[in-house]
Amino acid sequence: MYSQRQHAYAPTPYVPRANLSANINLDEEVKLSATSAERDLYDSLAEIYSIIITLDALEKAYLKDSIPESEYTETCSRLLKQYKSSLADESVAAAFGHLENFKREWDIEAPRATERIRIGLPETTSRQVDPNASADVTLVVNATENFITLLDAIKMGLAGKDTLHPLLVDIIQSVNKVTDKDFDNKGKIIQWLITLNQMRIAQKLDEDQLREFQFEMDQAYYGFKQILKGD
Template sequence: MIPRQPYAPTPHSYVPNSMLSATINLDEEIKLTDTRAERDLQDSLAEIFSIIVTLDELEKAFLKDAIPEGDYTEICERSLKQYKSLVADETVSKAFVGLEEFKAEWDLEVPRATERIRIGMPSTTLATTSGPPPNSASNNGSGKNISGTLILEATQNFITFMDALKLGLLAKDQLHPLLTDVIQSVNKVTTQDFESRGKIIQWLIALNQMKISEELSEDQARELELDINSAYHGFKSTLE
């Protein structure tokens, strides 16, 4: 019986390369990039990775009531803005390709973040309830006794958005921020549902899924104008 050796035997024909150790400096810093542009790109992609993971954890925490609604909304809005700003860069966009491609490349399982990025706004912005809206001193859900400043802000945002359409502003990066202002200002006035309120949300999601360079067609623009005009009149009816 051959006794077991405590280690794998080394072939007698193997001769260690004494020069190999001399060519490797373990204290030497290894550069992952050669230029400033490459380094900036890697930093941007790393930031996107961090934002996606953060959004997923944020959604989990909010669903478990582990974070206040106000904090959730603030962090979510800021993260989404940072994400959109990063992927809007042409160089970053080419390397990023798309959310699904990025997730596959880095083996990311983030279903909640994926849905939040697809929608493009916090879940608190989409929510409607039958209770009184925030920042109102006394409200029975009909829209009465609300700050005139908040009503004026919402009205101006509706008008600004419809004016943008009439001026021919049809690109995603032109319309999405304006429509976001509309729904956010409306939510400050009333959480009550009204005619075509859901259309605002649908168009926000549709615009968010467009590429930065994409524009609405003339037919889409006309349909959007009709829907937002209907929502504007629906919003005004809650104030009567």
């Protein structure tokens, strides 16, 4: 028979004190928001987070040729639209702040999504479907009308992002359907597109910016007409 080992000390049994007992109902749902407005705000911020992550994954898939161009373009356009729509709400935009701050707060990298959001257009809009095809008359007319519409809006003093940004998007998309060649001041269209894209929805260009914008879009329109002439 083995002799029972004696402990060097007498263990004291643990007896929980009554004042340490939990007062929390573990079956009760923990609410992150106190009001419906707060809940809607958190839902919107969560949606923006998912859009950024999804957009970054989409850009990676496109670079690896893992997704057809048509599907990429449609999905990317939809995500960018959802991103802008979410930030159109002033309370959401105030809580969101700047994209870089939001990424830092929630530990997001997403460099490809960041660049795509900065430009505000899918990568495919900068590429012509058939570079060897001659410019279709209808496409030329459409691009020309888009230039004229923008310039008329500027002359009327319309300076808000919500007015100018969609018109500028129409121009770059219609121009790229006509030609994939660079022309004088085409880069200015992209620069202003990025500038407007980074503004808040309620922001407007000041008088000096609007004058510069009009001058550079006039020059871009002239450059577009010159390339159509083969100059």
